Amino acid sequence: xxxxxxxxxxxxxxxxxxxxxxxxxxxxxxxxxxxxxxxxxxxxxxxxxxxxxxxxxxxxxxxxxxxxxxxxxxxxxxxxxxxxxxxxxxxxxxxxxxxxxxxxxxxxxxxxxxxxxxxxxxxxxxxxxxxxxxxxxxxxxxxxx
Amino acid sequence: xxxxxxxxxxxxxxxxxxxxxxxxxxxxxxxxxxxxxxxxxxxxxxxxxxxxxxxxxxxxxxxxxxxxxxxxxxxxxxxxxxxxxxxxxxxxxxxxxxxxxxxxxxxxxxxxxxxxxxxxxxxxxxxxxxxxxxxxxxxxxxxxx
DNA sequence: ATAAAACCTAAACTTGACTTTAGGTCAAGA
DNA sequence: TCTTGACCTAAAGTCAAGTTTAGGTTTTAT
Numbered sequence: 279x280x281x282x283x284x285x286x287x288x289x290x291x292x293x294x295x296x297x298x299x300x301x302x303x304x305x306x307x308x309x310x311x312x313x314x315x316x317x318x319x320x321x322x323x324x325x326x327x328x329x330x331x332x333x334x335x336x337x338x339x340x341x342x343x344x345x346x347x348x349x350x351x352x353x354x355x356x357x358x359x360x361x362x363x364x365x366x367x368x369x370x371x372x373x374x375x376x377x378x379x380x381x382x383x384x385x386x387x388x389x390x391x392x393x394x395x396x397x398x399x400x401x402x403x404x405x406x407x408x409x410x411x412x413x414x415x416x417x418x419x420x421x422x423x
Numbered sequence: 424x425x426x427x428x429x430x431x432x433x434x435x436x437x438x439x440x441x442x443x444x445x446x447x448x449x450x451x452x453x454x455x456x457x458x459x460x461x462x463x464x465x466x467x468x469x470x471x472x473x474x475x476x477x478x479x480x481x482x483x484x485x486x487x488x489x490x491x492x493x494x495x496x497x498x499x500x501x502x503x504x505x506x507x508x509x510x511x512x513x514x515x516x517x518x519x520x521x522x523x524x525x526x527x528x529x530x531x532x533x534x535x536x537x538x539x540x541x542x543x544x545x546x547x548x549x550x551x552x553x554x555x556x557x558x559x560x561x562x563x564x565x566x567x568x
Numbered sequence: 569a570t571a572a573a574a575c576c577t578a579a580a581c582t583t584g585a586c587t588t589t590a591g592g593t594c595a596a597g598a
Numbered sequence: 599t600c601t602t603g604a605c606c607t608a609a610a611g612t613c614a615a616g617t618t619t620a621g622g623t624t625t626t627a628t
Contacts, residue, residue, distance in 0.1 A: 283604065294587055296604085302585095312594065314605055326527075333524040338585070352538070359535035366528045371522055376518050379478040382471075383511045390504035393497070428574065441578085447615095457624065458576055483615070498618055 279309075280317040289325055303342040304328055318349055334365040336373065424454075425462040434470055448487040449473055451494055480517065494543040 286293045292343055299305055300315065309316040324345070331341050344361055347354035431438045444450055445460065450469055454461040469490070476486050489506055492499035 298586060330524055330527045333526060335522060340483050355535050355539045359532060362528050362531040365514050368531060369525050369528060373518060373521050375478060380514050382475045383479065383514060386507040387504060387511060390500050391441055394500045443616060
């Protein structure tokens with residue numbers, strides 16, 4: 279059993295955030311001793327899942343719904359699985375988007391490197407439409423679809 | 424030259440968002456004709472960069488700073504390059520984080536699949552600590568570092 | 569010429585996820 | 599015992615990134 283301070287330290291989260299999660303129903307059935315929250319391994323695991331779902335882009339209110347399903351037991355296995363399947367898809371799409379973002383960023387890094395190395399921006403801008411090396415041209419185009 | 428409506432359509436953004444970007448200084452020096460904004464290729468390119476920087480996690484106020492640097496000309500090449508280098512690092516880190524998130528999500532998908540297929544949650548939970556196939560065990564651990 | 573569609577501004581409002589504040593309770597060490 | 603640090607709640611505040619509203623102007627199609 280851990281105090282709220284110990285858990286905050288372990289997850290590197292402010293205590294106020296843990297209280298907020300509890301208030302929002304993300305830690306249903308957490309034990310109390312004379313008013314103080316007692317975090318057990320169940321809550322530690324819940325916090326791992328909360329961080330995972332948050333990182334996947336899920337909102338607090340949807341995480342609360344998931345926690346409700348957990349309490350309802352076996353009858354909600356299907357809903358819970360579908361939720362994670364949907365998060366999988368969302369995260370995969372976000373990674374694809376970030377990969378495209380990265381392509382354009384890499385192009386811009388190269389672009390400014392050239393600009394610093396050998397000339398004015400004007401020269402370079404004239405260069406983009408047709409004289410770009412094939413690989414960089416692809417990076418540029420990727421960023422602009 | 425494009426109207427705000429045409430650009431909104433092209434980028435699939437609400438018109439109000441384009442006005443907001445302009446108000447926040449993200450489209451410096453945009454032309455006007457009798458009060459109406461006229462988007463040229465310069466603004467189209469700016470919007471591509473705005474979407475890229477936003478996707479990388481940059482805030483509006485920092486994108487405004489970047490746009491100011493663009494106006495200042497060649498003397499800010501260094502600052503602009505450093506900004507993109509920093510965004511590259513940030514996006515790479517985010518992708519690493521999302522990969523870990525995905526590992527845990529995949530584990531949860533598998534977990535609920537098992538739960539639905541062959542039994543109660545209790546049996547499964549007892550199974551996690553030691554009887555997990557090696558590959559899934561790794562997924563689980565990845566999600567909990 | 570006129571009416572609808574597209575545009576404009578300023579200012580207020582919204583939303584989500586916290587954080588801060590104010591005022592109090594509890595417990596462990598000196 | 600006392601006091602200090604860790605904890606508690608409710609309610610208000612904050613912040614970013616828009617969105618909505620209200621009232622007005624301009625363009626375009628009939």
